[in-house]
Amino acid sequence: MIEAFLREAARICGGAHVVAGAAIEPRYLEPARYAPGRAAALLRPASTAELAQLLPLAGRHGLRLVPQGAHTGLVRAATPEDAARDVLLATERLREVFELDPLDRTLRVSAGYRLAEINERLAPHGLMLPIDLSADPSVGGMLAHNTGGTRMLRYGDVRANTLALTVVLAEGQVLRLGRGLQKGNAALPLQQLFIGSSGSLGVIAEATFKLARCPRQQAVALVAPSSVAAVMPLYQRLMDELGSLVSACEGISRPAFEAALACGGGERARWFGGELPEYALLIELSSELPAEQLDLQALLQRWLEAEFGERVADAVLGADAACWALRHHISEGLRARGKVVGFDVALPRRHFMAFRAAGRAWLAEEFAPAELADFGHLGDGGMHFNLVWPKGAPPLDEARLRAGVYALVRRFEGSFSAEHGIGPQLQASYRQLSEAxxxxxxxxxxxLFDPAARLGLTDWGPAAQ
Known part of the structure; x- marks a missing residue:
């Protein structure tokens, strides 16, 4: 069966771009986390037309297609599982279209382009796709999981920046959804169904994004609040007084801070004289105006000075790159300390710190060896509730751990997946925590879109009886 499929697939996209399972390069099978996957074959189409032929071909041969972009996801949604049935559909060669409209500030782009390249090509025009991540995902991957990032507070997630999609369905039909306009109510917005669907409804071939102007200046401060209780009042003051200028507000717990410092995050003495706070805020302001018209550094300094004492204990300014480097070293630093179990959760801001306190207390009682090292996008309610299980500790009952954390998330009216999606990693939790x-x-x-279940690894329905 697979031999006949491979011959027909090679006719469609060329023999060099059809690879049998044993010859697949490890990078296609090894996710950012977790064990490597297995696949019967790898396909690398170069056009929407080739996609439209490959999808029904796989269906006729009883194979399941697993779309994969840059393979930077964290829920195994792009990592194949079945060496006999799963066929990887890598979108990296989908680069037919890169059409910039500088007047409308839109970009029509194929799914294989990656975020870093897009912004490199947009920079000479003073424009950007305002999704900021430590990884470098593809267009298709960002859309499949509705990526947020560190500057979602200012610019929104990928969904908020998407105007149109071209999608190929399992039967090979090509759907062009939306016209790339800022306004358009002439049809049902079906494109919204495919954003965040993990490639389970159809394969995204291209998108039209709205773009933002690159900021002409930025100002960053790493702030030590006067207490943990002052964190949210300080955030509220920040948004009330500087809200339209705030592009990021990240939270960093002391253990996360320590992990980053141990892994290239800079000299300890540079930060608050070496006396690390229990919780810190990384605040960024940005503006399209030049400093001659609006001096962000001076504005941020004045605001912090006004908050000193009651809500701010200390702050580091003028070290913008170093602050972001510290933030981006956290994940690597945690991995060096032991087994990392990550929870990508979102919470109402009114419950953010209460959830954090309840989670710390529950872990101390039920999983005493665990070190909580939470960090993330406080400004938009997102939290990486990550913990380290130390080397040499007893075996971890991860199923019980996840059940307990997600019960707390539900208690505090949150979401158990903020921006990573579902995928096989969270499939069971999705079914347990979702209403019938x-x-x-x-x-x-x-x-309706995939009646034979031939696309993707996420099943959005109830478990089969």
């Missing part, structure tokens, strides 16, 4: 009606209608929708 939601599972039912999600399953109906998925079967």
């Amino acid at each position: 009606a939601l599972l039912d209608w999600s399953g109906r929708l998925q079967r």
Whole structure:
């Protein structure tokens, strides 16, 4: 069966771009986390037309296609599982279209382009796709998981910046959804169904994004609040007084701070004289205006001076690159300390710190060896509730750990997946934590687009009886 499929696929996209399972390069099978996957074959189409032929071909041969962009996801949604049935569909050669409209500030772009290249090509025009991540995902991957990032507070997630999609369905039909306009209510916005669907409804071939002007200046401060209780009042003051200028507000716990310092995050003495706070805020202001019209550094300094004492204990200014380097070294630093179990959660801001306190207390009681090292996007309610299970500790009951953390998330009215998606990693939790009606209608929708279950690794319906 697979031999006949490979011959037909090679006719469509060329023999050099069809690879049998044993010859697949490890990078296609090894995710950012977790063990490597297995696949029957790898396909690397170069056009929407080739996609439209490959999808129904796989269906006729009883194979499941697993779309994969840059393979930077964290829930195994792009890592194949079945060496006999799964065929990787790598989108890296989908680079047909890169059309910039500087007047409309839009970009029509194929799914294989990566975020870093897009912004490099936009920079000479003073424009950017305002998604900021430590990884370098593809267009298709960002859309499949509705990526947020560190500057979502200012610019929104990928969904908020998407005007149109071109999608190929399992039967090979090409859907062009939206016209790339800022306004358009002439049809149902079906493109919204595919954003965040993990490639389970169709394969995204291209997108039209709205773009933002590159900031002409930025100002960053790493702030030590006067206490943990002052964190949210300080955030509220920041948004009330400087809200339209705030592009990021990240939270960093002391253990996360320590991990970053141990892994290239800079000299300890540089930060607050070496006396690290229990919790710190990384605040960034940005503006399209030049400093001659609006001096952000001076504005941020004046604001912090006004907050000193009651809500701010200390602050580091004028070290913008170093502050962001510290933030981006956290994940690597945690991995060096032991087994990292990451929870990508979102919470109402009114419950953010209460959830954090309850989670710390619960872990201390139920999983005493664990070190909580939370950090993340406080400004938009996102938290990487990550913990380190030390080397040499007893075996970790991860299933019980996840059940307990997600019960707390539900208690505080949050989401158990803020921006990483579902995928096989969270499939069981999705079914356990979702209402029956939601599972039912999600399953109906998925079967409508993919009746034979030939696309992706995420099942949005209830478990089969």
